[in-house]
Amino acid sequence: MRPRLAVGLMSGTSADGVTAALVSVGRNRLRVVRHRTYPYSAALKARVLGAPGLSVAELSRLNVELGEAFAAAALKIAGRSRPAVIGSHGQTVWHGPNAVPPNTLQIAEPAVIAERTGVTVVADFRPRDMAAGGQGAPLVPAFDLFLYGRGPMKAVVNIGGISNASIIGHGRILAAFDTGPGNALMDEAVRRATKGRRDFDDRGRLAAAGTVDERLLSRLLKTPYLLKSPPKSLDRSTFGPAILDTVYPRLTAKALPDALATLAELTARSLWLGVLQSAPGPLSAVVISGGGALNAHLMRRLRALFAPAPVGVTAMPVMAKEAACFAWLAARALDGKPGNAPSATGARGPRILGKIIPA
Ligand SMILES: Nc1ncnc2c1ncn2[C@@H]1O[C@H](COP(=O)(O)OP(=O)(O)O)[C@@H](O)[C@H]1O
Ligand SMILES: [Mg+2]
Known part of the structure; x- marks a missing residue:
């Protein structure tokens, strides 16, 4: 298998901004070509951190706005390269693994990312593991x-x-x-x-x-x-x-x-x-x-x-690691390979993670 270029997009609970990594994914190896964190504006950060208090209308709008921010980050990190896939973790606005039923919500509309970049996007990695009885985390x-x-x-x-x-x-x-x-x-x-x-x-x-x-x-x-x-x-x-x-x-x-x-x-x-x-x-x-x-x-x-x-x-830049993980998980999803570790999440078995938005 020849190494493929992939972009990973991640924003964690710090809500510091979108970390984007361009990586080369081989069968046994992964190399970070470049990475960068594109900070959220103060206003956007405040809305992300306060997301649990937003109305449905505001949350729906935030989903699309974050989709634009993630798309912009992907375009910048890709530069002139043509990645085969973008893996977007999105922004967690809610994670309730211990609720009944367990539930989780990551936003940053992947259709917007696919439309702006013209690249196939894999996003929303956690729900499948949860549907299979897992905590949806950790996925790393x-x-x-x-x-x-x-x-x-x-x-x-x-x-x-x-x-x-x-x-x-x-x-x-x-x-x-x-x-x-x-x-x-x-x-x-x-x-x-x-x-x-x-x-x-x-x-x-x-x-x-x-x-x-x-x-x-x-x-x-x-x-x-x-x-x-x-x-x-x-x-x-x-x-x-x-x-x-x-x-x-x-x-x-x-x-x-x-x-x-x-x-x-x-x-x-x-x-x-x-x-x-x-x-x-x-x-x-x-x-x-x-x-x-x-x-x-x-x-x-x-x-x-x-x-x-x-x-x-880590040997790879410390800020790039989680973004690189979602680039790798996206490549796995396209290959039809599982991405969760059932022993880590508690899921009933291995599952292919993510939803695929074709380019
Ligand atoms: N120079 C620094 N010194 C101390 N802490 C830092 C520095 N740079 C970043 N951080 C910390 O790292 C956080 C972002 O880490 P990150 O791995 O992106 O978290 P997340 O996955 O939650 O987004 C920042 O909110 C800050 O607390
Ligand atoms: Mg971060």
């Missing part, structure tokens, strides 16, 4: 197995708005689940304390200057989700921004470093504990991707916790 483990399946046991971790981990060893997925918070809680704390002037704690410098509130930390570490064993995936409410209303009701700029130190520690410890509880032996490495890999304070804390296992970053 099959990709992690593709990338890291050879060799001794590793934890492959993405720190986006929330964090997830795949434990991969000897050609198998040993466990995969959302570990708990990622950047979204810290981002929200920054936005509140700076009245929207800042979006995140650059390189974790504020957190590094703060002191951890150990009592609050140990209370948060008792959140039932963290004690459950996998398969499990986080819904919006568990570590959603709303919990800041309870733990830091009036966050000031002065109190921000201590709050960030505490939230960063919650992120690091929940991740470490979750991985440790699920790894059936010592890890040869921990491989981090996602925007959290750019938070130097968080990375230092993870290195200290996981020692002596080395903590590093």
Whole structure:
């Protein structure tokens, strides 16, 4: 099989913007040609983060507007190349894996992406897994197995708005689940304390200057989700921004470093504990991707916790990994190959994921 060019489009719970990656997909290899995050405007970001409160009419309009934003990102990253397929994760506006019936909603109208680009689009990857009894998440483990399946046991971790981990060893997925918070809680704390002037704690410098509130930390570490064993995936409410209303009701700029130190520690410890509880032996490495890999304070804390296992970053650019995953999943869908890992999502079996919009 000759390598094919594919575009992956991803926007996670951070709602920082559309990350687009142009990748070359081969049978055993994937290479990121280029990638970029196209930030949402402040107004669009606010609507995305507030999507659960929108009317149906507003949500329907947002779906098409995001479709345009995703299409623009795809066109820019493709440049003069002619990708065979675009895989679009879309923007999650709701994820309720534990509701009855389980449900999830990703928007960014794929018909708009196909129409603007003239390229076949595969989108909406999660519902099929859910319809088959799965949590619809995490979907990255099959990709992690593709990338890291050879060799001794590793934890492959993405720190986006929330964090997830795949434990991969000897050609198998040993466990995969959302570990708990990622950047979204810290981002929200920054936005509140700076009245929207800042979006995140650059390189974790504020957190590094703060002191951890150990009592609050140990209370948060008792959140039932963290004690459950996998398969499990986080819904919006568990570590959603709303919990800041309870733990830091009036966050000031002065109190921000201590709050960030505490939230960063919650992120690091929940991740470490979750991985440790699920790894059936010592890890040869921990491989981090996602925007959290750019938070130097968080990375230092993870290195200290996981020692002596080395903590590093993915060979591909850390921000490109999830977008690359959806390019890969789209190529699999076109090939008629399953994309979910039933052991990770809890689905009854392997399923071909996504809905195909022909070019
Ligand atoms: N230089 C940086 N320092 C610290 N954190 C960063 C930096 N750059 C990005 N981030 C964090 O990464 C987040 C975006 O990560 P991403 O992997 O795109 O998450 P998601 O998948 O939820 O969109 C930002 O919201 C921010 O918290
Ligand atoms: Mg993002």
